[in-house]
Amino acid sequence: MRVIRKGDPDYELAREISNARFDLNPDTIYFCDNHRDIADLICKLRASPPRSGIRVRAGGHQHVGMSSGDGVAVIDVSEISRINFRRRSSEVWIGAGTELQTLYGAVDARRLLFPGGGCNDVHLGGLILGGGWGPYTRYLGLGCDQLKAVRIVKADGTFAEDVSDRNDPDLMWAIRGGGGGNFGIVTDFFYDLKPWPEGLQKPSIFSLRWTKRSLIADVLQEWAANFPVSDDTRLTSFCRLTLVAKELDTPRDTDDVPISIGGTYIGTPEEAEALLAKLLPTTYARRYRPKTADSDAFVTIFYADFSHIHPDYQPGPPHKEAERVARELGYDDLLGAPPVEVQSTCSGMPFPHKVSGFVPKTRIEKSQSGSGQPVHRPDPHMIETLRQIFTKQARAASKVRCYLSLHSLGGEVFTNETYRERSAFPYRDRPFLFQPQAWWADPNDPEATKEGLGFIARLRKHLVPYTEGGFINFPDLDLAGPAPASRDELLLPYYGETNLARLRKIKARVDPDNLFDFPMGILPAD
Numbered sequence: 001m002r003v004i005r006k007g008d009p010d011y012e013l014a015r016e017i018s019n020a021r022f023d024l025n026p027d028t029i030y031f032c033d034n035h036r037d038i039a040d041l042i043c044k045l046r047a048s049p050p051r052s053g054i055r056v057r058a059g060g061h062q063h064v065g066m067s068s069g070d071g072v073a074v075i076d077v078s079e080i081s082r083i084n085f086r087r088r089s090s091e092v093w094i095g096a097g098t099e100l101q102t103l104y105g106a107v108d109a110r111r112l113l114f115p116g117g118g119c120n121d122v123h124l125g126g127l128i129l130g131g132g133w134g135p136y137t138r139y140l141g142l143g144c145d146q147l148k149a150v151r152i153v154k155a156d157g158t159f160a161e162d163v164s165d166r167n168d169p170d171l172m173w174a175i176r177g178g179g180g181g182n183f184g185i186v187t188d189f190f191y192d193l194k195p196w197p198e199g200l201q202k203p204s205i206f207s208l209r210w211t212k213r214s215l216i217a218d219v220l221q222e223w224a225a226n227f228p229v230s231d232d233t234r235l236t237s238f239c240r241l242t243l244v245a246k247e248l249d250t251p252r253d254t255d256d257v258p259i260s261i262g263g264t265y266i267g268t269p270e271e272a273e274a275l276l277a278k279l280l281p282t283t284y285a286r287r288y289r290p291k292t293a294d295s296d297a298f299v300t301i302f303y304a305d306f307s308h309i310h311p312d313y314q315p316g317p318p319h320k321e322a323e324r325v326a327r328e329l330g331y332d333d334l335l336g337a338p339p340v341e342v343q344s345t346c347s348g349m350p351f352p353h354k355v356s357g358f359v360p361k362t363r364i365e366k367s368q369s370g371s372g373q374p375v376h377r378p379d380p381h382m383i384e385t386l387r388q389i390f391t392k393q394a395r396a397a398s399k400v401r402c403y404l405s406l407h408s409l410g411g412e413v414f415t416n417e418t419y420r421e422r423s424a425f426p427y428r429d430r431p432f433l434f435q436p437q438a439w440w441a442d443p444n445d446p447e448a449t450k451e452g453l454g455f456i457a458r459l460r461k462h463l464v465p466y467t468e469g470g471f472i473n474f475p476d477l478d479l480a481g482p483a484p485a486s487r488d489e490l491l492l493p494y495y496g497e498t499n500l501a502r503l504r505k506i507k508a509r510v511d512p513d514n515l516f517d518f519p520m521g522i523l524p525a526d
Helices: 035-047 100-109 124-129 169-175 213-226 269-279 319-329 380-391 417-421 446-466 487-510
Strands: 002-005 028-031 054-057 073-076 083-085 091-095 147-153 159-164 185-192 204-210 235-242 259-265 297-303 353-355 401-408 432-439
Touching: 035 073, 035 147, 035 159, 035 185, 083 100, 100 124, 124 185, 147 169, 159 169, 169 487, 204 213, 204 269, 213 235, 213 259, 213 269, 213 380, 235 380, 259 269, 269 297, 353 446, 380 446, 401 446, 432 446
Parallel strands: 028 073, 054 073
Antiparallel strands: 002 028, 083 091, 091 185, 147 159, 147 185, 204 259, 204 297, 235 259, 235 401, 353 432, 401 432
């Protein structure tokens, strides 16, 4: 076990988290690479509690910085990075500190699919415990849905070698989507992975980008009505609306466009193209052709590389600003580094940002026609509200990239009753997740900070009539209002009343003294 304290030469690097908006100074950081060290450490910390509590960290990607804190003891599991396949090649134990890029490479070599996320430098722990949306969600379910068992160090310092639905179904239910840092320290996750479909060369990645603001409503309507309920669950997609300074006739990959659709298809590019044309009957253009009727859109479809990371998935600050700050802060090694560039949120450089997360009030409905095909009817007032917001022009000199991502659900998330019963994620009948995002480069720029926070607050306010709930992987302390009366009020959007009550009862059983506590942590039932 490596121990880093304030004043040590490696302290500044060790305390770093992915959101540079939070300048947090833990007292001690414990890098543990096995369960015995964690168990011994918990017993020690129980006997002599840190002045500000304990936090658990896998990769430091918790958006509001709650895997760290001022004066806390951080138990870091990033060095529990291991992928151990059993004799049956589809069964695997994966360490909580494993990066997705490493994991995707290992499962690809065996032609298996893992229900991971869309950012390659994220570590497994927090992603899976929060639910986990990713490039194969409609085909495989959420990241937590196929989870079979865990190894976990509990709050009393005991180690459970194999917690599963067989021996502790309540704890497994809570672990699947109940959020990280609540019920113990998970060291490893066990999966039985699904193979690639027969004959598949590689999954395909696609990107569609429209250059005209006038098409926002039409594209959004077709995406929201058709993509979440497509009967071809091999398709998982996201739609993104972006504030842009100006429209461009032939934008480069690094340029923003008002609306885009991207995603993954577990099939060939030709099959993906045919499906996209079917799902976007009026807005799809087969390819970019200047000065023709369909020159408002262009399409890219290609086979995925080993990282499975979509190049358009989650851009960070504007390119030039990101490069400037990277040089100033000594991140020169990331400039232009493949497979992502420095302005990407997956580059490994911590950028200040603000995100939120919620779901639409409209739901996926089972077909009444007998066809079995579910349907979703987007709220036209929501579509119009978003059109008005993103038709407005961004400031030309803005240092902040502001956008709204919509992550498609449906497929296995909606139809699989076993997944529904065995996880704490409460919004399986919703068509997609909303994730407003604002990214800037300089944590010491008050103007950029104000602009980014203001965008999220205004967007959330405009969408209140059409949205509800939350997603614990996209945490936002402001979601429940400026001053929630209690921890329960803060957490109700994420879990719902029934699930939160059950989660609190499980917490009372496994951590009655609330050793694992943080501002958005689940409290033990009274």
